[in-house]
Amino acid sequence: RRRLIRDLGAASGLLLRPRPATATATAMALLCRLASRGRSRTKLIAALGCLASRQKHTLPDLPYDYGALEPHINAEIMQLHHSKHHATYVNNLNVAEEKYKEALAKGDVTAQVSLQPALKFNGGGHINHTIFWTNLSANGGGEPQGELMEAIKRDFGSFGKFKEKLTAVSVGVQGSGWGWLGFSQDQGRLQVTACYNQDPLQGTTGLIPLLGIDVWEHAYYLQYKNVRPDYLKAVWNVINWENVSARYTACKK
Structure with missing residues (x-):
């Protein structure tokens, strides 16, 4: 209680x-x-x-230009992904929240219940993408340092084994979803898992999100077609380990 x-x-x-x-x-x-x-x-x-x-949700600015992640993720994908797909989640979330506000005022429980899927899907889409953009960087790639690297070695055996596991989980998502590295505060350990559609990691599993890899087709299809493994191989070159490490440090406080 x-x-x-x-x-x-x-x-x-x-x-x-x-x-x-x-x-x-x-x-x-x-x-x-x-x-x-x-x-x-x-x-x-x-x-x-x-x-x-509350105030309406807004589309966050990217911390880099649309073409900054080339050749690994091209500018056309980034522009459509951010300005169209993420923007749609934000807009639909605001609409769903406004409808929910009206349903609350009317005491319409049926409408409140019927709006839950829209709140979850669009709210999750907004949460997931907001994390995703900061998980990427033109100066990314390589390996993490410090406490995060030590935790990865402790929980997965080596960075290579961790990378293989998150890649396999992400490639293996059937349909649309996300591959995640998360932190369990209850266990004090890192975990790799997948969430389907736009289900938010923390709301679905209780894990605190550190690194998310979007494996919806809109994240890669224009460049990598139906070869998701090639996209996963490329995305490791732009992972912002400083951001992931900062998230790990913050969730331990």
């Missing part, structure tokens, strides 16, 4: 005030986690009601 109150309070506080996308991601993940635990509908609706008081 104490954890439920803490999570509801944290999510509500984040959603009631203007905030960066990272805080939005945390709030959405908390709410998804509460939903997955089957918590009281009344309590969950009260927490989701905080969405009605």
Whole structure:
């Protein structure tokens, strides 16, 4: 019960005030986690009601130009992926939240329930892509350093074995989804897993997202066609290990 109150309070506080996308991601993940635990509908609706008081979500700027990741990911893919696909998730999330606000005001529980898939899909799409853009860099590639590298060696045996595992999990996603490196606060260990569609990692598994690899076809098809393994081989050249390491350090505090 104490954890439920803490999570509801944290999510509500984040959603009631203007905030960066990272805080939005945390709030959405908390709410998804509460939903997955089957918590009281009344309590969950009260927490989701905080969405009605917040500012609209906006598309975050990329920290680099669309062509910065070439030749590994070309400019056309990046432009469409960011300005069209991610923008659509943001717009649809705002629409879904506005409809949810109206349903709350009317006390229309049926409408509230029917909007949950749209909130999850578009909210997850916004969370996932906001992380993804910062996980990439024109100066990326290579291997991580410091605490993250030590944790990878501890939990996977070596960086090479970790890379092979995340690649295999990502390539093996049937249909659309994401490959993830996450951190389990309960176990104090790194884990590799996949989430389907736009399901957010933390809201789905409880793992804190460190590195996400988008394996929806829109992330690679224009350049790599149906050969997903070639895309995975290329994306390792632009992984921003400084960002991944910073996320790892932050989640341990």
